[in-house]
Amino acid sequence: MSKKSVGFGKVLRKYFNKPIFVKFLLKAGLSLELSRRKMVAFVRNDFTTWMDYFALDGVCRAVNGNKTAWVNMFFPVEIVFAFGLNCVSAEGLSGMFASMFLEDLAIQKAESFGISRNLCTFHRTGIGISMLEILPKPVFVGTTNVLCDGNIPTFTTYSSVNSVPLYVIDVPREDNQENQSYLTEQLEALIYKLENQLKKKFNYSALQEILRKEKQSLDIIREAYLELCENPISMELYQHVNVLYAFHLRPNQLLKAAKTLSKQRKSFEDDKKTRLLWLHLVPYYDNELYNIFGKNSKFMIVTSEFEWDWLYWNPDPQKPLESLSQKLLKNPEIGDLSKRTNFVTKLARDFKVQGVIHFNHWGCKQSSGSVILLKEKFEQLGIPFLSLDGDCVDHTNQSAAQYKTRIEAFLEMIK
Ligand code: SF4
Numbered sequence: 530m531s532k533k534s535v536g537f538g539k540v541l542r543k544y545f546n547k548p549i550f551v552k553f554l555l556k557a558g559l560s561l562e563l564s565r566r567k568m569v570a571f572v573r574n575d576f577t578t579w580m581d582y583f584a585l586d587g588v589c590r591a592v593n594g595n596k597t598a599w600v601n602m603f604f605p606v607e608i609v610f611a612f613g614l615n616c617v618s619a620e621g622l623s624g625m626f627a628s629m630f631l632e633d634l635a636i637q638k639a640e641s642f643g644i645s646r647n648l649c650t651f652h653r654t655g656i657g658i659s660m661l662e663i664l665p666k667p668v669f670v671g672t673t674n675v676l677c678d679g680n681i682p683t684f685t686t687y688s689s690v691n692s693v694p695l696y697v698i699d700v701p702r703e704d705n706q707e708n709q710s711y712l713t714e715q716l717e718a719l720i721y722k723l724e725n726q727l728k729k730k731f732n733y734s735a736l737q738e739i740l741r742k743e744k745q746s747l748d749i750i751r752e753a754y755l756e757l758c759e760n761p762i763s764m765e766l767y768q769h770v771n772v773l774y775a776f777h778l779r780p781n782q783l784l785k786a787a788k789t790l791s792k793q794r795k796s797f798e799d800d801k802k803t804r805l806l807w808l809h810l811v812p813y814y815d816n817e818l819y820n821i822f823g824k825n826s827k828f829m830i831v832t833s834e835f836e837w838d839w840l841y842w843n844p845d846p847q848k849p850l851e852s853l854s855q856k857l858l859k860n861p862e863i864g865d866l867s868k869r870t871n872f873v874t875k876l877a878r879d880f881k882v883q884g885v886i887h888f889n890h891w892g893c894k895q896s897s898g899s900v901i902l903l904k905e906k907f908e909q910l911g912i913p914f915l916s917l918d919g920d921c922v923d924h925t926n927q928s929a930a931q932y933k934t935r936i937e938a939f940l941e942m943i944k
Pocket residue numbers: 620649650651652676677678679680890892893894895896
């Protein structure tokens with residue numbers, strides 16, 4: 530997500546007509562970057578550097594040919610890890626291409642096969658990546674039906690392009706006993722299907738161990754919540770993306786980061802900064818927003834909503850499948866919009882923000898569909914709200930040029 534990624538993308542672009550060489554360069558480049566991040570994490574040993582490392586780890590393993598499942602952000606990845614597989618977010622792969630300014634190559638590929646321009650660019654880019662055959666094939670693809678109406682058709686396409694199985698988890702909207710049983714039965718069925726596909730017996734103890742570590746990590750972070758609200762961790766805008774990916778896709782690794790949490794607090798200058806809450810996603814490519822909210826800015830993005838959507842869930846390693854069902858049912862982003870509204874207004878109050886920015890990713894019906902209602906709610910609370918249109922993946926999207934003007938006008942109003 531930096532200028533370095535863009536530079537690397539330029540090199541890859543030159544050789545795009547030689548896929549084998551591009552594969553080699555991509556593996557080498559990402560492995561080098563992963564080693565760099567690991568070294569930085571060991572030296573600094575703080576929350577953000579570990580989360581930066583974890584966010585890239587799954588992508589790097591996928592690119593390097595480790596047995597990997599492509600999943601969406603809410604898929605029960607703990608089950609996949611317990612089978613000894615790697616997981617990568619399909620949206621994250623699109624983000625990786627965007628960070629290198631290479632998304633246009635994948636988008637063109639997808640569109641040349643008739644994929645509609647109305648589809649969100651996370652999906653179009655992901656489909657294009659599948660078709661470019663630069664990454665090793667996934668072992669399977671898996672998604673939930675929540676939050677995103679494009680996931681099921683897109684993951685169906687990933688499945689048919691790669692000729693691998695698709696597993697879909699149907700998540701009910703209400704959190705009640707009947708729905709928990711329904712969801713738990715689906716997780717049992719998923720395990721049964723994976724056992725048959727992989728010809729491998731599922732290791733329940735491995736799943737319990739993952740949940741035990743996840744619980745330990747989340748307990749530490751939950752305990753620090755109020756302190757973090759007072760003294761948020763200073764991060765670059767792109768690091769908020771790394772944090773949300775690490776939370777959703779690397780639950781088995783979080784503990785190292787959680788244990789360092791007490792070491793990382795804001796600097797004295799952060800006290801004087803205007804605090805903002807970020808809603809929905811952040812553009813993955815180097816852009817004006819990274820400068821506006823850089824470390825030296827007078828404005829600080831204190832948190833984003835997908836960093837805390839686990840907050841109401843308490844993992845129970847003794848009942849692993851019931852607990853994973855609860856993880857989905859208790860997620861405030863899933864279900865009625867009122868749950869999300871209550872959750873994000875709580876974040877705004879707890880983190881004492883002076884403004885909220887909602888990024889409307891082009892083609893995303895769930896985020897654009899709810900933004901007016903959220904805006905009304907925040908305005909009732911007297912918290913200024915900016916609805917910012919743009920594209921998280923396509924860096925050539927016209928809106929990118931207007932970020933500066935719109936944000937500056939908003940920041941001028943709240944400072
Ligand atoms: S941005 Fe919206 S449409 Fe695109 S993948 Fe995310 S939820 Fe789905």
